[in-house]
Amino acid sequence: MRDVAIIGVGLTKFGELWECTLRDLFVEAALKAIDDAGVDHIDSMYVGCMSGGLFVGQEHIGALMADYLGQGPIPASRVESACASGGLALKSGCIEVASGLSDIVLVGGVEKMTDVGGDECTYALATASDQEWEAFNGITFPGLYAMMAVAHMHKYGTTARQLASVPVKNHDNGSKNPTAQFPQKITIEDVLESVMVADPLHILDCSPVTDGAAAAIVVPADLAKKLSKKMPVKIIGMGHATDTIALHSRPDITTLGAVVKAAANAYKMSGKGPKDIQLCEVHDCFSIAEIMVTEDLGFFEKGKGGPAVEKGETRIGGKIAINTSGGLKSKGHPVGASGVAQAVEIVTQLRGEAGDRQVKGARIGMTENMGGTGASAIVHIMEVM
């Protein structure tokens, strides 16, 4: 298997993009990545999209995007792993390059969530849970994570203020991100006083509904410098794991088993450990998710994720910078795109192009993307070449 590297990245603005269609968004991000990489063609593409069907009535998204991208009759695959669809697209593209089957693969993710009303959006997102045995009985996504939060607070003493510290930090980072959906800073009080969505999660503990797309170009590492003038970033580790679809089937509701396993695989492949990671984009769909993920990736002891974020250990300049982009909370969460957007941020940071939110001396970064309540998790570790 060959080593692979990312040589180009692209991102649309994230937000309520009323004028843009699903295909507009993807093509915009894809063209930016292609231009950034400086390649004149692509061999194959992967599109991560959670639910074109429920949001805009569109399936067959691989073929659709290949058509609108005007790249000729290339193979194009839509991959789905709920909110980890983007991460899965990245992993799939890497494998195709690593295997030698293709040299230049476009990986991207897109979601168009604002054409439907709030009720329908909640319904579409709930399809990432167990439809028959969780969603049917009335649970929502915030509800599932809220139950994880209640269990985590009961077992480890995590507090509401610690939960609120996550969106506060992420908005602080997002205020420095020009493509963020919500770049405004917020306070702990803002979070705690905002309307409750599912106890104990307030609306400001929850990532928003967003339209957007992200893309990257993946090539063999030894061709990277020949194909592009930009600094390439090598993918040194990948991990992908699953867990039970239903939250209630897990023996320990406070641990994301798929994240632990995926991280273990990525660490093993890369020969690195948690201490080597300087920055990480994690899947903060809800504040409690970020706290649990930072523990399950091994950055903090189990149960200590809350105190860590409260003390500032995960801000830019802290022990490990988590979600320098602003995270899903401030940057936005177009579900299918997020996994690729995380990679775009890490590449930008490792290239030293992150401006006000630059992590100094960033050499090794990580992305953690997960689907549903952690029934799937995909981790990538990247290093400057």
Place this chain on the structure above:
Amino acid sequence: MSVGIVGYGACIPRNRIKVEEIAKVWGADAPSYKKGLELREKSVPSPDQDVITLSVEAARNALLRAEHVDPTEIGALYVGSESHPYAVKPTGTVVAEAIGAVPMCHVADLEFACKAGSEGMFIASQLVLAGSMKYAMAIGADTSQGAPGDALEYSASAGAAAYIFGKDKLLAELLDSCSYMTDTPDFWRREYQHYPLHAGRFTGEPAYFEHTLGASKAMFKKAGAKPADFDFAVFHQPNGKFPMRAGKMLGFKREQILTGWLVPQLGNTYSGASPLGLTAVLDVAKPGNKVFMCSYGSGSGSDAFIWKVGDRILEVQDKAVKTRQMLDENLRYLEYGEYAKFRRKILKAE
């Protein structure tokens, strides 16, 4: 050869609304309603409760009191109601599925205003008596609506009672029964209408009293019985006054009627009314007690029953929740707004 009750169970929702709460919205005089109807509050089903759910829980309670009964041996199941959730598709099939009586079971939904429950009891007991099947179940359940602002709004309530009939291990033997009916249009609801209509004072003497007294007197004659023979008497209870007056007219004493007189704090549970009065009696009855029961359904008709309580009653009373417990404990009082929301009286966007 005898037939009787081998298991009984009830289900009453926990929500209540007081007469005062309804009266204040419609500008009515609460004290005079309370006095005139002899009732102070009624039960209200939660939005997730309907005749099907109440029937299932009542049936489950009946099976808890008849642990020896294998549900697959229940040969017939009838649910009588005037608020079946579907106009077409039986309540009874859902109940049969939920208790596991499927598939060899005759199921039908019954309707005869407030006596649909007792007529199920009549049919079920006769099928078992005839030897056609080992066990049969009858349920009376309602979540009836009263038209907003109408007198019936103060009393139309929700509840269910379920009975399993068999030939042995009887809790109460059915000694005799009879039915008395005429075509008397005192209260009705046309297809596709949301609320029933009634003929005012005509619902009294020519309707409730004619049939209750008619059936009761015919029952006394047929069985050679008289009021003093009975420890308890249960009548249909659309309000507090009618059953007491009917009982008095027949020669019963107030004390005989009190145990099964639930309406002042429950309201009129329609097809559940006299069946629930009977569950309340069975909860406290002693072996050897004799119970007189007479239902009434508008349209009109009455079913009368004479029960003799058996020894086994003492073994089963505590095996499931008692009627009194559901009447007195764990209550939640509603304001009119929440009541109107629960009962879907509020116009919403389509």
Place this chain on the structure above:
Amino acid sequence: MSSPRNWREYPRRYRYEAAVCKKCGKWFFPQRLVCDSCGHREFEPKRMKRTGTIVTHTIIRTPAKPFADQAPYAMAIVQMDDGPRLTTQVVDLNEGQLKIGQKVRLEFRKVNEEGKSGIIHYGYKAVPA
């Protein structure tokens, strides 16, 4: 939800029928074709007892469309006495009863309905025991 989809779940939703692995004895609700503990493929049907304990909980204030009128409502993961866990609404609560460790019992309730003319979906909800 379509009629067949609702109908096929009656044994589970109405009668709490679980499947017990014939090899290792693990209870599954709903049933599986493969035991995720020991890999065995044969199961015995058994009805669960109705009682259990709350393991975690929340109150939903922004419901999905089918539950729009019910908000706010409580939900919990319940550890059934027989072993399986399930996710369910909790109703008929009094103050202080929505807590980890609360004993509950499953009751037959209406879960939702398809508008005014579609079918009604029945299932289980937990009530404090």
